Amino acid sequence: MAEPARRGVPEATVGRLPAYLRALTACAAQGTTSISSEELAAAAGVRSAQLRKDLSYLGSYGVRGVGYDVERLSSQIAGELGLTQEWPVVIVGLGNLGRALAAYGGFSERGFRVVALVDEDPAVVGRTVQGLTVQTLTQLDEAGTPVAIGVITTPADQAQDVADRLVALGVRSVLNFAPAVLSVPPDVAVRKVDLATELQILAFHEQRRAAAPGPQEVTG
């Protein structure tokens, strides 16, 4: 037991770890020190069998007949997710969305720090937003600020170019809010958040409901 996690945590499991961590943090905040898979699963919105299987990939951190130690499991998951260190983040594109993200407190809350804000618009470059001076990508490059994660919030037609330049800068993880398919080297991870896609998926189910008789749950 308590092994440092065998290699090969399934991608689907990784996708749920943040939810578990959040639920555990909430528990800890209200004083709970121990929690069963049933309770934690409910809090995270999954089935208990799935939670246990997910946790089994990280190692055995529960006590049979009792449950999981909230503190212990939290740090285990945080460690697995690489949240023991702080990851420097750059936001590229300070329009409506970029500014909202820059103003968002949720970054620093856990393992992430916005270290730079980037835009190309001369009207924006040089201004101070959230305590950071907006710079160009070129300036960021010259400054040599280490950056691990790049968040792209530029218009879609700029996204590929921005991604290329971020990669050249050493960024190997990209979170893309622009509705564009990014092409990057194989060692760069890209995740996409797309509002239009989400709405269209909802519309699909909304429309299907109109045709089909019986109601049915459609989540995720």
Next chain:
Amino acid sequence: MAEPARRGVPEATVGRLPAYLRALTACAAQGTTSISSEELAAAAGVRSAQLRKDLSYLGSYGVRGVGYDVERLSSQIAGELGLTQEWPVVIVGLGNLGRALAAYGGFSERGFRVVALVDEDPAVVGRTVQGLTVQTLTQLDEAGTPVAIGVITTPADQAQDVADRLVALGVRSVLNFAPAVLSVPPDVAVRKVDLATELQILAFHEQRRAAAPGPQEVTG
């Protein structure tokens, strides 16, 4: 051929249809009238076999030896996604994120219209944002404005309450930006967009790269 799609389009396929539609729209914009599965797949960031299988769930809309008619396939997918009608959307929580979404032009672009903006803060209620007067949920209820899709951008601790009230109002599709697990009736669809989760997944892979020797792609 050209049947109106048998019931049972896999969820994974539905999730990719918006990307296909976007790629097709881009093609149409630049004058392309016909496209092969290979090209369209590249534009959408998937494998051609997957594209063809996905499209096969909607019916046979290609011509062997040639490819797909851009216009025809576009309207087929749009129809499948329920984008032939306009869906009324309400945004609840006009903070940083809510305002960015309200200002976003991408809604109307395709099948969605923001018909109401909601907040509880007396400093915000009554003000005009993007041509709409911000109201409370109670006022929205009294006004009787039909709403199909609710977007939640309130703090997490308000999300469940807002969701309950939206459901009571008749909303059956919810897009939740707050980091909270929502509990809704089985006939209500909920989709979640969670920035912290996305970053943490990136951090996981970032961290793993440090340990593992060979590079590897990690997308989606």
Next chain:
DNA sequence: AAAACTTTGTGAACGAAAGCACAAAGCCGT
């Protein structure tokens, strides 16, 4: 009109993920 070529549509193989069900493991009360 037939041969050569291109590309679709899909059965079948493969792989990943979810869910079931229960033995094993630990607690607690007596």
Next chain:
DNA sequence: ACGGCTTTGTGCTTTCGTTCACAAAGTTTT
């Protein structure tokens, strides 16, 4: 010390999703 109770961890089954690979169906060329 032991029996009963609770809850974990996991092998097995089933379901879902992806990829392969090729016959069928069309176009173009000769």
